[in-house]
Amino acid sequence: MLWCRDSVFVQGGYTLSADLRIEAGKVTAVIGPSGAGKSTLLGGIAGFVAQRSGIVSWNSADITALPPHKRPVSMLFQDNNLFPHLTVLQNVALALGSRLNPTRDVQNQVEDMLARVGLEDLATRKPAALSGGQQSRAALARALLQDRAIMLMDEPFSALGPGMKAEMLDLSVELAQAVGRTVVMVTHDPADAARVADAVIGVVAGKAWEPIETARFLNDPPAAFIDYLG
C-alpha cells in the first residue's frame, strides 16, 4: 500500500494536500481540472516536489526523505521520456545502469522487453526516427524494466491520437499488471479512468481525495467533481 499521510507538497508557491491510501497492485487514476494539482501529487510521490509535512510510505516503509532514484517508483513523463541523442537500446538500458554500451546480459533483457512492447526491430534507431506511438512504447519499456513496484504515468500519451492513446493505455496497464506493478496515472479524461482504472483519486483546488472505486466515482461523483465531470 502506498500511503500519503497528512502530506503537503509544495511546488513554486503552490501547495497540494493529500491524505490517502493507494492499494498495491491496482490501477488508480488521478482526475481533476487542470491546475488542480494532479502532476504535483505524482511529483510528490516520485520525490521531485518538496514535501512540507506528513509522511509518504510504501508497504509501511517511510520513503519521505528518499531521493527520486531510491524510491520504488518509475515514471512516464508527459514528454521528454527519451534522450534524443541515444538509441532506443541505450535509452531503455539506462533502466538497468548508467552504461551506454550495456553488457550482453543487459542487452538481452532490453531486447526481451522491446519485444514485449513490439519494438524488437527498432533497437538501433534514435527517437527522432520513431513515430509518436513507437516513442511511447520505448518509454514504457524503460519504465517497466526499472525494477520498481510503482509505475507513475503523468499523461505520457496525451500527444497521441485517440485510438493510439487508448491502445497504449491498455498495453501499459496490461504489461504493468502482468509483473505486479501498482499503477497511478494522471488523466483529464474520465473515459480513460473508466477504461482501465480500479479506483479514482479526485484532485480539486489543492486537495487530493481518498480513492473511490471507479464506477462509483463516475456514476455518483462527490459534490466537488460534479461540475468538472459535467
Added chain:
Amino acid sequence: MAQRVVAIIAALIVAGLVIGPVTAVLWRGGGFTALSAADLSALQFTVWQAFWSAVISVALAIPVARALARRSFWGRSALISIMGAPFILPVIVAILGLLAVFGGNGFVNLILEPLGVPKLDIYGPHGVILAHVFFNLPLAVRLILQGWLTIPSERFRVAASLAAPVFWLLEWPMLRRIVPGAFAVIFVICIGSFAVALTLGGGPKATTVELAIYQAFKFDFDLSKAASLAVVQLCLGLGAGLIALLLARGDMLGAGFDRVVQRWDGSRLLDATWTGLATLFLMAPLLAIFIAGLAGLFDLPIGIWGAALRSFLISLGAVALTMALALPLATKAGEAASLLGLSVSGLVLGTGMFLIVQPYVRPSSVALPVTMLVNVLMALPFVLRILRPGVESARVDFGRLGQSLGLRGWALWRIVYLPRLRRPMGFAAGLTGALAMGDLGVITLFSRPGEGTLPMAMYQLMGAYQMDAAYGAALLLVMLSLGLFWAFDKGGRAHAVV
C-alpha cells in the same frame, strides 16, 4: 552535492585568477599621486579615442543596418556572416590589412597621390580610431540590425497604408532604445583595446593608458609606474563596464538575421551605396592580406613555425581550461561573476600576474602559461553566455528523467548534458581557440623575441619592416585562427541530434 563542490572550486579558481592580479596591482600601484602629465594625457586620449570610435562606428552602422534590414539581395546573408568575423579575426592581422590599404604606400595613397591630395598618414590618433571603427562597425551593424528586426512587419504595413513618416514613428524609438547600448559596448571595447594602440598609436598625442603600461614595462622598467597606470586602467574599465551594463541590451552573438521586412519607403540607390561602401571598407584589408600573404608564405623565416606551434598549443590549452571552468559555472550566478572579469582588461591582469611571479621566477619563462590563463579569463564570459541556455534547457527537459534513472555526477554529465551541449560547446570552443590564437596583449609584457606567439612574431616582423614575411605570417595566422574556429564548430555540429 559533488556537483556543487565542483562549481564552487571552479568559481574560486576564476575569482582567484582575477582578484589575485588585481590585488597585486592595487598593492604596488596604490595612490594617484604618482601620475605624471604624460599619464594624464594618456588617460584623456584613451577616453577621447574610445568616445569617437564608438560614435563613428554607430553613426556609420545606422544606414548600413537599415539597408540590410529592408533590402534583400544576393550575398546579403554572407555579408551579415562576415560582419561576425572581426570578432575572431586577429587584431594584428586586421591592422596589417588596414596598413596595406590606408598606409603610407597603401592602396588609397597610390590612387590619391597623382590627384594631388596630401598623403594620408595612418599612424596617430585617426589611425587608432580608423582601426577601431573597422573592428566595431560590424558589431554595431549587427546590434542595430537586431533592433530593426524587432519591429513587427505589420507596423510597417500600417505606416505605409497611412503614409505616416516611418522614421519618426517606428525607427527613431527603436534607435533610441538600441543605440546607447551599442555605443556603450563599443566604448568599453575601445577602452581596453591594446594591440591597436601598440601598432598605430604612440607618441604624446596617441598613447592610451594600456600602451603607457606597456611602455613603463618595456622602456622604463618601472613596475611601480606600470602598476599605478594599471590601477587607472582598472578604474576606467570598471566605470565603462558599469555604464555598459546599465545601457546594453541585445545579444552580441545573436543569430536569426535571415528575415527581410518588406518596406515601401527609402531609396534603393542609397541603400546600395551604403552596403557597398561598408563591404569595401571591411573586405579590402582582408583581400590585401590574402593577396600579399600568398607570396609571403614562401618568405617566412624559420622561427615563425615555432611561434605558430606555441600559439597553437596555447590555443588548445585555453580551450580545454575554459571548457573545464565554464561547464560547472554555466549558471546565472556564474555568468554574472564572469562579467566582472571582462571589465578588467587583459593587460591589467597581465601586469598583476607579472608582479606576482616576478619575485620568484623569470617572467619570460612563464610567458606562455600566463598568456593562456589571461585568454581563458577573457573568453569565459562569452563562453558562458553561449553555454548557459543549453545547460538550462537540458536541465528543464531531462533533469527529472535523469533523476528518476539515478544519473548523478559524472554519469549525468556524460550521458545527458555533454551530448546535449555538443553544438554550443563546439561553437564556444571555436571562439576561444580563435581568440587565443590571435591575441596580442599580455604576451608583449612577458615574452622575449624568438620565444613568443605567432601574433608576437608577426608584430616583430612588422617592426623590422620585413613586410613580405609579415604578410605571410598574417595569412598563416588567419588560416590558423579561422581553421581552429571552423574545426571546433564543425566538430560540434557533426552527428549532433537536437
